[in-house]
Amino acid sequence: MSVVAHTAAPALARRRRRVSFRAAFGLSVLLLMGGSAILAPQLAPWDPAKQMLLKRLRPPVWQERGLSQHPLGTDHLGRDILSRLLYGGRISLGVGLTAVTLSALIGVSLGLTAGFFGGRLDALIMRVVDVFLAIPYILLAMGVVFALGPSLGNVILVMGATRWVQFARIVRAEVLSIREREFVAGARARGNRSLRLLLHHVLPNALTPIIVVATLELAFMIIYESALSFLGLGVQPPTPTWGWMLADGRNYVASAWWLATLPGLAIMLTVLAVNLLGDWLRDTLDPRLTV
Amino acid sequence: MALLSVEDLRTHFHTSAGVVRAVDGVSFAIERGEVLGLVGESGCGKSVTSLSIMRLVPPPGRVTAGRIRLEDEDLLDKDAEAMRRVRGARIAMVFQEPMTSLNPVFTIGDQIAAAVLAHEGGGRRAAWERAVEMLDRVQVPSPRERARDYPHQLSGGLRQRAMIALALAPGPQLLIADEPTTALDVTIQAQILDLLRRLQAERGMAVLLITHDLGVVAEVCHRVAIIYAGRIVETGSVASIFASPVHPYTRGLLRCLPHPSRFGQPLSSIEGAPPDLRAVDGGCRFAPRCPHAIEACRREEPALAKRKPGHFVACPVVPA
Numbered sequence: 001m002s003v004v005a006h007t008a009a010p011a012l013a014r015r016r017r018r019v020s021f022r023a024a025f026g027l028s029v030l031l032l033m034g035g036s037a038i039l040a041p042q043l044a045p046w047d048p049a050k051q052m053l054l055k056r057l058r059p060p061v062w063q064e065r066g067l068s069q070h071p072l073g074t075d076h077l078g079r080d081i082l083s084r085l086l087y088g089g090r091i092s093l094g095v096g097l098t099a100v101t102l103s104a105l106i107g108v109s110l111g112l113t114a115g116f117f118g119g120r121l122d123a124l125i126m127r128v129v130d131v132f133l134a135i136p137y138i139l140l141a142m143g144v145v146f147a148l149g150p151s152l153g154n155v156i157l158v159m160g161a162t163r164w165v166q167f168a169r170i171v172r173a174e175v176l177s178i179r180e181r182e183f184v185a186g187a188r189a190r191g192n193r194s195l196r197l198l199l200h201h202v203l204p205n206a207l208t209p210i211i212v213v214a215t216l217e218l219a220f221m222i223i224y225e226s227a228l229s230f231l232g233l234g235v236q237p238p239t240p241t242w243g244w245m246l247a248d249g250r251n252y253v254a255s256a257w258w259l260a261t262l263p264g265l266a267i268m269l270t271v272l273a274v275n276l277l278g279d280w281l282r283d284t285l286d287p288r289l290t291v
Numbered sequence: 292m293a294l295l296s297v298e299d300l301r302t303h304f305h306t307s308a309g310v311v312r313a314v315d316g317v318s319f320a321i322e323r324g325e326v327l328g329l330v331g332e333s334g335c336g337k338s339v340t341s342l343s344i345m346r347l348v349p350p351p352g353r354v355t356a357g358r359i360r361l362e363d364e365d366l367l368d369k370d371a372e373a374m375r376r377v378r379g380a381r382i383a384m385v386f387q388e389p390m391t392s393l394n395p396v397f398t399i400g401d402q403i404a405a406a407v408l409a410h411e412g413g414g415r416r417a418a419w420e421r422a423v424e425m426l427d428r429v430q431v432p433s434p435r436e437r438a439r440d441y442p443h444q445l446s447g448g449l450r451q452r453a454m455i456a457l458a459l460a461p462g463p464q465l466l467i468a469d470e471p472t473t474a475l476d477v478t479i480q481a482q483i484l485d486l487l488r489r490l491q492a493e494r495g496m497a498v499l500l501i502t503h504d505l506g507v508v509a510e511v512c513h514r515v516a517i518i519y520a521g522r523i524v525e526t527g528s529v530a531s532i533f534a535s536p537v538h539p540y541t542r543g544l545l546r547c548l549p550h551p552s553r554f555g556q557p558l559s560s561i562e563g564a565p566p567d568l569r570a571v572d573g574g575c576r577f578a579p580r581c582p583h584a585i586e587a588c589r590r591e592e593p594a595l596a597k598r599k600p601g602h603f604v605a606c607p608v609v610p611a
Binding site for chain 1: 345347375376377378379380383384386388391392393394395396397405406409410454457458461
């Protein structure tokens with residue numbers, strides 16, 4: 001461990017300068033997606049909920065019958081696909097980010113508590129984790145959303161409350177090793193309170209895996225939200241989300257390919273970008289992989 | 292009155308394989324401004340003694356009997372919060388491993404400043420200035436720049452200096468140094484010992500120096516206590532112990548040191564190994580390895596008895 005601690009940071013500095021393709025691609029796609037989601041009201045040519053039945057099921061502009069006012073075509077109600085994608089990105093990315101933040105908050109605090117204090121508290125928390133892992137999360141989410149009703153807040157709540165176990169397990173494992181290190185014993189011998197040991201000495205040293213899990217979870221949450229929307233349990237129409245657009249478009253896959261393909265492509269690109277970024281982060285921040 | 296007095300300390304580890312009597316009836320005292328060396332081989336209870344004083348013995352270990360008095364307060368009677376206020380502020384500790392004893396994600400200046408803030412309050416800027424001053428006191432070159440370094444950017448010697456600065460920042464009355472130079476090479480070792488001795492004299496601070504190295508003891512200590520298998524077997528001034536060691540274990544330890552007069556001969560060692568601390572019975576714990584052992588040694592545990600003023604030995608057999 002001491003050797004690792006010794007080589008970690010200089011290696012990190014060296015690697016940071018060599019920006020890989022994965023990082024560049026991931027970051028630029030994410031920035032593009034995030035930027036266009038934030039600027040959706042300025043960028044979108046149409047109101048995403050506006051129905052124009054006279055122009056329904058028009059293909060993208062490069063195909064025959066395509067209209068230049070609707071570059072990516074229209075859906076079965078004549079709504080502009082580009083506008084809906086832009087606004088849908090706000091929901092997908094926003095819900096993903098909030099849900100990851102929520103689940104990280106829950107998971108990291110429970111993982112820190114379990115790993116640091118150990119004993120019965122640890123056993124209790126980890127059994128709860130086991131229970132959560134044993135139930136299929138989609139099933140759990142369906143149950144909760146059925147009970148509470150599908151709204152934006154409930155969807156975020158459910159997503160956060162079912163995925164926190166990922167953070168809890170990894171943080172606990174990390175804390176188990178960090179708490180045995182001498183600087184923690186030293187800090188205790190200097191009269192620091194347990195809470196301070198936890199927040200000032202243990203948590204900062206466990207940040208690397210937390211960041212990595214968070215990026216991977218972000219990708220997962222985007223798919224999760226799409227899946228819930230696809231099942232009709234997510235954010236309700238007319239609010240556009242990528243998952244809902246995908247579900248809606250599948251009835252027309254044979255006749256109007258763009259309805260399901262374009263939101264699917266958006267989901268895929270975003271998830272790919274986040275995953276690549278997460279991978280790169282893991283490799284860059286993990287000293288064990290630098291040797 | 293002594294600054295710290297430890298009386299009949301017993302720290303036992305209740306494991307599934309039996310009770311390990313790591314410290315079993317240790318008594319000693321440290322006066323203000325005194326450096327006491329606690330010497331013994333690995334596993335004889337040196338570190339457990341120091342952790343007992345700090346009340347930081349890890350489970351399943353527990354102090355089962357004895358008294359630890361700091362000035363006129365019994366540390367074993369204090370509640371957790373009162374004990375927390377003793378740690379760092381009145382008794383500080385320096386550990387063996389300078390590689391892992393500092394938090395790798397903060398600069399050493401930040402860490403020392405945090406210790407200053409916790410104990411003295413005041414502003415962040417003032418705490419930082421104190422941190423730089425402390426680094427200067429422990430003779431870290433260009434302390435203002437080094438304060439902004441992370442632990443991995445420093446050499447082992449500098450890191451140990453930073454550790455000492457961190458421990459001394461709150462101005463403790465007693466410093467427990469647990470093998471502070473064991474992980475360092477010899478030249479750095481000498482510098483660190485020199486620094487410890489100088490700071491100790493400057494501040495009139497008492498030091499409990501835990502080591503297995505008699506050379507270190509000779510260099511910095513006023514008095515020595517030799518510990519074997521959880522009990523102190525001989526204690527006295529450095530001069531007295533080095534000039535006329537009595538206990539067969541002390542003599543054995545001193546014989547193990549390389550010496551120019553024995554040049555060319557193989558280094559001697561003490562035959563055998565320390566006893567299993569789960570199964571110690573009534574007799575002298577060194578008896579199985581002792582060339583002078585007689586029948587009585589195996590029956591009765593010898594107590595520390597005065598041989599000369601200030602020189603106590605737990606062996607009734609060997610004549611002075």
